[in-house]
Amino acid sequence: MYSADKTKKFAMAYIVDRCVDCKACMVACKAEWQIPDNDFRTHIDTGIAPAATERLSMHFLPHQCNHCDDAPCVTVCPTKASHKRADGVVDIDNRKCVGCRYCIPSCPYNARFFNNQLGVADKCTFCLPRIYDGLMPACVTTCPGRARVFGDINDPESEISKALKDAADNRYRVWTLRKDLGTEPNIYYIQK
Amino acid sequence: MEFQTGFHWYIAVYLFLAGVGAGSIVVASLADMYDRQKYLSFIKAASVIGMPLVSIGIFFLYIDLGQGMYKPWLLLLLFVNTTSAIMWGTLILTIFTILSLLYGAYNLGILDWFIKKAGFLKIFKPLAASGFMNWALIITGILTAGYTAVLLGVLKAIPFWHQTALPILFIISASSTGISGAMVVKELFFKEEAHLAKIETTHFYLIMLEILLLIGMLLIALQGVPEMKFSALALLTGEFAVEFWVFLVLLGLVVPAVVFAFVEAGKLHVSGGKLVFFELLVLAGGYFLRHLILHAGVYTQKFTDYIMIHY
Ligand code: SF4
Ligand code: SF4
Numbered sequence: 001m002y003s004a005d006k007t008k009k010f011a012m013a014y015i016v017d018r019c020v021d022c023k024a025c026m027v028a029c030k031a032e033w034q035i036p037d038n039d040f041r042t043h044i045d046t047g048i049a050p051a052a053t054e055r056l057s058m059h060f061l062p063h064q065c066n067h068c069d070d071a072p073c074v075t076v077c078p079t080k081a082s083h084k085r086a087d088g089v090v091d092i093d094n095r096k097c098v099g100c101r102y103c104i105p106s107c108p109y110n111a112r113f114f115n116n117q118l119g120v121a122d123k124c125t126f127c128l129p130r131i132y133d134g135l136m137p138a139c140v141t142t143c144p145g146r147a148r149v150f151g152d153i154n155d156p157e158s159e160i161s162k163a164l165k166d167a168a169d170n171r172y173r174v175w176t177l178r179k180d181l182g183t184e185p186n187i188y189y190i191q192k
Numbered sequence: 193m194e195f196q197t198g199f200h201w202y203i204a205v206y207l208f209l210a211g212v213g214a215g216s217i218v219v220a221s222l223a224d225m226y227d228r229q230k231y232l233s234f235i236k237a238a239s240v241i242g243m244p245l246v247s248i249g250i251f252f253l254y255i256d257l258g259q260g261m262y263k264p265w266l267l268l269l270l271f272v273n274t275t276s277a278i279m280w281g282t283l284i285l286t287i288f289t290i291l292s293l294l295y296g297a298y299n300l301g302i303l304d305w306f307i308k309k310a311g312f313l314k315i316f317k318p319l320a321a322s323g324f325m326n327w328a329l330i331i332t333g334i335l336t337a338g339y340t341a342v343l344l345g346v347l348k349a350i351p352f353w354h355q356t357a358l359p360i361l362f363i364i365s366a367s368s369t370g371i372s373g374a375m376v377v378k379e380l381f382f383k384e385e386a387h388l389a390k391i392e393t394t395h396f397y398l399i400m401l402e403i404l405l406l407i408g409m410l411l412i413a414l415q416g417v418p419e420m421k422f423s424a425l426a427l428l429t430g431e432f433a434v435e436f437w438v439f440l441v442l443l444g445l446v447v448p449a450v451v452f453a454f455v456e457a458g459k460l461h462v463s464g465g466k467l468v469f470f471e472l473l474v475l476a477g478g479y480f481l482r483h484l485i486l487h488a489g490v491y492t493q494k495f496t497d498y499i500m501i502h503y
Contacts, residue, residue, distance in 0.1 A: 072349060078278035079269035098266040099258020102278055104198030105490055108349035114198060119258030181348060 002132045004086040008152040010126050011088065012140075013163050013188040014062050018147035021046060021060040025139035025148065032127065032138040039113045041065070041124040042139055062147065064139075065090060065111040065124040066177065066185030073103035073112065073121075082121070088186060089128060094120050108181050126150070153186075164188060199490050202256040204483040207340040208369075209249030210285070211362060211478065215370020217242035217292050218333035220299075221326040223391065234388055237378035238370070239296035245373070246289055246336065277346050281339045288332040294320050295329055337366035340482075350489040351416055352423035358485070361405045368398040369478035372471035379468050396452040399474070403445050406481075423488040431491070432484055440484060444477015 021044050029041050042064035067090045068074075073082045074090060081096035082103050097120040104112045104121060115122035127137035131150075135141070140148045151158030156165075167174045173191040220238035223231035254260055260267055270282045297303040298320035307314045319325055341362035344353035371391060413424035427436045448470050454460035462470060 072347070075275045076277060076346065078271075078273050078276040078282070079266065080273045081269075096266070096269055097258070098260050098263075098269060100260075100270075100278060101198040101256070101258070102276070102343075106347045106349055112198075114258065116258075119262070121258075 002128050004089070005132075006086040007154060009088040009154045009186075010067070010131065010151070011153045011160055011186040011188065012126070012137075013149045013160055013167075013190050015147050015149065015163065015190045015192065016059070016061055017192050018145040019044065019060040019062055020145055022144060024142045024144060025062065028138040028142035029124070032130075035122070036115060036117050039115065039122070041122070061189070063109060063111070063177070064187070065107075066109055066183065066187045067124075067126065069184035069186065070182060072106040072108065072183060076102050076106045078102065089126050090123075091125055091128065092121055092123065094118060097121055108178050108183060109185075160188075163190065167192075199486060200256065201483065202252045204479065204486045206249040206252040206256075207343075207362075207482040207486070208479045209245045209252070210340050211337050211366035211482070212369045212373045212475065213242050213245030213247075213249065213292075214288065214333040214336035215366035215368070216245075216374040217288075217295070217370070218330050218337070219367055219370050219391065219394075220374065221295075221329040221333070225323060225326045226390075231388065231391070233378050233382040233384045234374055234391060236299050237376075237382050238374040239292075239299040240377050240381070241373045243289055243292040243296050246285065246292070250285060250289075277339070277343045281343055284332060284335045284339050288329075288336045291325065291328055291332060295325055334363055337363045340366075344486070344489065350423075350492060351420035352413060352489045352492060353485070355409060355412070357405060357409050357412075361402065361409065361481075364398055364402050364405065365478050365481055368395060368402060369475050371395045371398070372474040372478075375471045376468050376475075379464065379471075392452070393456060396449070396456050399445060399449045399452065402481075403449065406445075419492045423492045426488045426491065427484055432487060435480060436484055440477055440480040443473050444480055448474045448477070 023044055025042055026040050026044065029035070033041065035041060042062060045059070045061040045063055047059055047061075067088055069084070069088075071082070071084060071090050074084050077083075077097075078100060079096045079098050081093045081098070082090065083093065084090050099114070099119045099121070101114055101121065104114060107123075112121050112123045114120075127135070127139075130137060137148075137150055140150045149160050149163045151160035153161055153164070155161060164174065166172075167190045170192070173189075175189050176185040176187065177189070178185075216238035220231075220235045220242070224235055228235065271279055273279055294303070294316060297306070298317065303313070303317060303320060307317065338359040341359040344350070345355065345358045348354045371394070375388075410424050410428065413420045415421075416424075426432050451460065451462065451470050455462060
């Protein structure tokens with residue numbers, strides 16, 4: 001199903017100052033994937049900037065699976081149900097997942113949850129079927145502020161490549177989460 | 193703050209039972225090599241709980257699986273990914289369970305009964321009675337007890353678990369609770385007048401070591417990265433503080449340590465019902481140790497403290 005295109009590497013960026021915490025992405029994702037009641041594949045982290053900063057501010061930071069290049073969830077999955085595809089997407093094969101939940105605490109980003117309806121681990125898949133049908137992931141399509149940018153970072157003409165290049169040219173702040181853990185995440189945060 | 197949905201109390205029960213089962217067999221095998229006749233009642237008692245407790249533990253793991261119950265063939269897939277600690281554990285537990293089953297059957301005389309029914313089974317007897325068997329059980333038993341901690345320890349996403357001290361703590365606790373479990377069974381079913389002074393002394397020192405290691409781990413955790421400190425504080429002063437101080441520290445460690453210290457000094461003699469009571473306290477402490485370490489890790493605050501690190 002949707003075999004991986006080796007030439008592509010999918011990634012996402014959040015232009016964080018555009019996020020207004022409307023949670024439309026969370027709802028769109030939930031509807032697209034029929035996620036059980038209390039679970040979500042993507043979240044918005046809301047908080048006061050940590051005490052380490054002088055400037056007190058509130059942040060709205062979206063997060064979800066980072067599709068890590070060196071993903072702990074893939075390393076620890078005994079059945080290889082969790083796997084890294086050639087197109088960069090970290091996917092879970094529900095037919096192989098025994099439901100041991102080991103991958104859930106292994107993820108430093110708290111991106112996974114246990115889908116009680118299916119008895120398997122669950123998380124964001126970058127909307128695999130949609131992107132191979134030429135659509136954008138549901139959260140990207142829905143985001144009213146266009147905070148979410150998605151695409152193939154191997155293609156310089158893709159929206160995400162342009163957004164990252166633009167950020168580099170303008171010296172915007174660009175970061176990934178917990179780089180210190182060496183998981184090589186593929187979700188970029190951009191702040192103008 | 194968000195909490196995780198993985199790893200419930202079943203897992204704590206599994207870690208605990210696997211520890212008690214493996215610990216009792218390791219101590220029994222050591223005693224067996226040292227002086228089988230003298231420690232026979234202890235060896236028999238350990239044989240009653242060794243393999244069964246590990247199996248019940250695995251059963252708890254099994255009912256926790258989202259799909260294992262409905263699709264048992266998926267269990268074969270537990271062996272496919274060599275980088276997964278679950279794969280190592282499945283292998284170790286399988287070997288340990290088979291060996292301890294044979295050893296237990298031999299010690300309890302069940303093997304002889306089977307040999308009468310089916311003569312060819314006698315080929316297993318020399319193996320079960322051999323020194324090789326004792327060594328194999330000591331090694332796989334320690335690996336089983338250690339694995340229950342390595343399973344948690346390899347997850348660097350949870351710094352409170354990601355410590356080398358954890359397997360050592362679990363192995364010590366497994367030996368200590370293993371002795372307790374076997375002592376309880378011995379008092380209840382194998383009431384021969386046996387002198388187990390060496391085992392009692394060992395038990396006392398194991399509990400002392402456990403206390404020291406726990407203090408060390410917590411002191412280090414308090415100086416650790418934010419998640420680690422959060423976990424330690426959840427135990428010391430936070431949401432798990434009551435369970436930690438009452439069930440683990442006071443009842444599970446300090447009370448038995450003080451009582452066994454008096455026994456060691458020859459100022460006190462406990463046996464029968466009283467001994468069973470204190471051994472049960474050690475067992476309860478062993479359960480709470482796993483339960484609390486599991487929860488302090490799972491219910492930790494994840495990356496939000498670092499989210500704006502480049503801000
Ligand atoms: S973010 Fe978590 S679930 Fe996603 S690939 Fe990385 S470790 Fe796995
Ligand atoms: S819950 Fe499923 S995907 Fe996660 S580690 Fe276990 S088998 Fe792999």
